[in-house]
Amino acid sequence: MNVRTGLPLLVLGALVAFPVIDPAATYEQTVLLMAFLLAIQAVSWNIISGFAGYISLGHSVFLGIGAYTAGILAARWHVNPLVLAPLAGVVAVVVALLVGSVVLRAKGPAFVIITIALLLVFQVLTVNTPALTNGSDGITLELPSWSSDIQNIPFYYAFLGLLVVTVGFAGWIRRTKFGTGLVAIREDEGKAAAIGIPTTLYKNLAYAASAFFVGVAGAVYAYFLTFLNPLGAFNILASVMVVLAALVGGKGTLWGPVVGAFIVSFAGEAATNFGGESQTRLVMFGVALVLVVVFMPDGLVPLLNRLVARKRQAVDYIDHVVTVERRPVEPSVPKTEVLLEFRDVGKAFGGLRAVNGVNLAVLDGSITALIGPNGSGKTTLFNLVTGIAGGHSGEIRLAGRPLTGLPPWTRAHLGLGRTFQVTRLFKAMTVMENVVAPLRGFAPGVLASDAVAGHEADRARELLSFVGLGRFTTERAGALSYGQQKLVELAQVLMLEPRMVLLDEPAGGISPGLVDRMAEIIRELNHRGVTFLVVEHNIPMVLDLCDSVFVVAGGSVLAAGPPEIIRSNPAVLDAYLGGVVS
Numbered sequence: 058m059n060v061r062t063g064l065p066l067l068v069l070g071a072l073v074a075f076p077v078i079d080p081a082a083t084y085e086q087t088v089l090l091m092a093f094l095l096a097i098q099a100v101s102w103n104i105i106s107g108f109a110g111y112i113s114l115g116h117s118v119f120l121g122i123g124a125y126t127a128g129i130l131a132a133r134w135h136v137n138p139l140v141l142a143p144l145a146g147v148v149a150v151v152v153a154l155l156v157g158s159v160v161l162r163a164k165g166p167a168f169v170i171i172t173i174a175l176l177l178v179f180q181v182l183t184v185n186t187p188a189l190t191n192g193s194d195g196i197t198l199e200l201p202s203w204s205s206d207i208q209n210i211p212f213y214y215a216f217l218g219l220l221v222v223t224v225g226f227a228g229w230i231r232r233t234k235f236g237t238g239l240v241a242i243r244e245d246e247g248k249a250a251a252i253g254i255p256t257t258l259y260k261n262l263a264y265a266a267s268a269f270f271v272g273v274a275g276a277v278y279a280y281f282l283t284f285l286n287p288l289g290a291f292n293i294l295a296s297v298m299v300v301l302a303a304l305v306g307g308k309g310t311l312w313g314p315v316v317g318a319f320i321v322s323f324a325g326e327a328a329t330n331f332g333g334e335s336q337t338r339l340v341m342f343g344v345a346l347v348l349v350v351v352f353m354p355d356g357l358v359p360l361l362n363r364l365v366a367r368k369r370q371a372v373d374y375i376d377h378v379v380t381v382e383r384r385p386v387e388p389s390v391p392k393t394e395v396l397l398e399f400r401d402v403g404k405a406f407g408g409l410r411a412v413n414g415v416n417l418a419v420l421d422g423s424i425t426a427l428i429g430p431n432g433s434g435k436t437t438l439f440n441l442v443t444g445i446a447g448g449h450s451g452e453i454r455l456a457g458r459p460l461t462g463l464p465p466w467t468r469a470h471l472g473l474g475r476t477f478q479v480t481r482l483f484k485a486m487t488v489m490e491n492v493v494a495p496l497r498g499f500a501p502g503v504l505a506s507d508a509v510a511g512h513e514a515d516r517a518r519e520l521l522s523f524v525g526l527g528r529f530t531t532e533r534a535g536a537l538s539y540g541q542q543k544l545v546e547l548a549q550v551l552m553l554e555p556r557m558v559l560l561d562e563p564a565g566g567i568s569p570g571l572v573d574r575m576a577e578i579i580r581e582l583n584h585r586g587v588t589f590l591v592v593e594h595n596i597p598m599v600l601d602l603c604d605s606v607f608v609v610a611g612g613s614v615l616a617a618g619p620p621e622i623i624r625s626n627p628a629v630l631d632a633y634l635g636g637v638v639s
């Protein structure tokens with residue numbers, strides 16, 4: 058057993074034993090159970106905000122919803138609120154799904170503000186529905202059914218048990234394909250969609266998953282308090298504490314929110330005890346938030362992890378050298394069928410016509426180039442094909458199927474892969490995680506499957522060896538050289554088993570040796586049946602590699618044909634190629 062599993066088990070053992078050893082320590086039990094409650098919320102918050110990167114500043118809204126669900130029903134049905142706890146969790150999930158389908162369309166600061174507004178909306182709702190909630194007078198619940206001798210001990214174990222389950226749940230999510238998808242969304246949502254991850258569904262499920270245990274805990278909390286009112290149940294300070302806990306410990310990590318919740322709870326308690334007035338607590342949280350954001354933006358757990366990793370790196374440092382395995386390339390077969398077609402496609406950004414009546418056909422099995430001066434509309438055409446940009450005129454078809462209206466992930470599932478001009482790997486993930494992240498299709502079973510396992514992991518290893526990076530699987534993607542990142546991005550796209558790959562400047566910014574390797578890989582993949590549309594400024598490479606070339610200028614196709622013709626076309630030479638063609 059190592060420190061990572063041994064330490065939590067040791068702490069858990071001590072926490073389980075504590076009330077047995079000292080049953081009369083009511084105050085300490087209360088402090089601890091409040092820390093457990095904060096940790097349950099912070100770990101849950103971490104699913105939507107730490108993993109997926111959507112910062113919810115009003116997350117304790119689900120605590121209030123769980124508490125009110127249990128409070129209202131317990132008062133009406135005269136049942137123990139603990140029995141209603143699972144139902145409270147389900148109600149929180151239903152609210153999260155309903156609310157999430159609207160609020161998760163917003164991103165960044167807009168989403169943060171909406172989540173605060175949500176807290177206030179529920180506060181106003183509970184005040185203004187007295188028939189259901191007893192309005193601002195609140196709901197008084199029956200006292201716990203057990204003897205006052207043991208007082209808080211059942212609540213202590215209920216919250217501790219819930220915390221263990223919540224941590225287990227969050228840890229399991231992080232290990233699944235769903236969890237990897239959430240981290241991909243956090244790192245680069247557009248890219249995640251382009252590699253087949255249905256981002257809208259993932260975000261909604263993450264929001265719902267982050268609400269369940271908070272709702273369950275809300276029901277237990279209602280019984281613990283035996284009194285509920287709108288201001289207490291939908292409290293902004295309680296929500297800020299959840300965020301602070303996750304930030305202090307390290308959002309996005311499994312244990313960070315737990316560690317942070319204990320630190321924040323104990324510090325808050327100390328401020329209340331020694332600070333004189335309750336305002337001390339507010340000032341302290343405000344100052345702590347600023348200090349954490351400025352000096353420890355990643356939180357405590359990642360900081361400790363980095364310190365340990367730095368030591369380790371000094372011992373087993375690996376030299377970053379790409380080994381190139383040369384493969385024979387046979388002549389490709391003639392192509393006649395159209396795979397990708399643009400029919401009179403136009404796209405304007407305000408008054409600027411970036412793409413203007415483009416007609417273009419990429420033959421199945423070909424390597425087709427799209428060249429043109431900077432700003433001529435090449436990347437915009439790629440964005441229209443992959444669905445990153447919409448709102449165009451005309452029609453784009455893949456294998457005869459119109460792509461209009463399809464989200465980027467469905468286009469990826471149809472066999473459309475794409476690399477980016479500036480590589481867009483998920484830099485915080487390992488090379489392996491990056492390569493297994495794409496989804497070739499979506500079925501509910503995918504969500505729960507292991508992120509890095511089985512056939513997919515084997516295939517990823519195979520692809521990484523193919524591009525010459527087999528030994529970098531455990532390396533963080535951000536630590537690789539730019540050229541290596543380009544190759545990993547290509548391996549990532551190949552996981553989609555694409556029919557067609559759009560390459561945006563594959564040779565841009567990489568060393569001459571890697572340019573040759575890249576051309577060789579493209580040729581070999583083409584020989585295996587992959588069709589390419591390549592945007593590239595390295596004209597000698599393009600003319601050598603491609604079967605046909607489209608030249609665009611000012612958003613329109615200026616010339617098209619095989620490389621020999623393009624090489625000698627006076628209009629093309631004039632507009633673009635100049636002296637670079639050899």
Ligand SMILES: Nc1ncnc2c1ncn2[C@@H]1O[C@H](COP(=O)(O)OP(=O)(O)OP(=O)(O)O)[C@@H](O)[C@H]1O
Pocket residue numbers: 406409411429430431432433434435436437438478
């Ligand atoms: N999101 C956007 N909003 C406004 N204008 C844009 C946007 N994207 C592209 N443009 C403009 O559209 C035109 C075409 O840009 P695009 O990036 O497609 O050209 P490009 O041929 O790919 O250029 P480069 O070779 O430099 O990458 C440019 O004038 C650019 O400024």
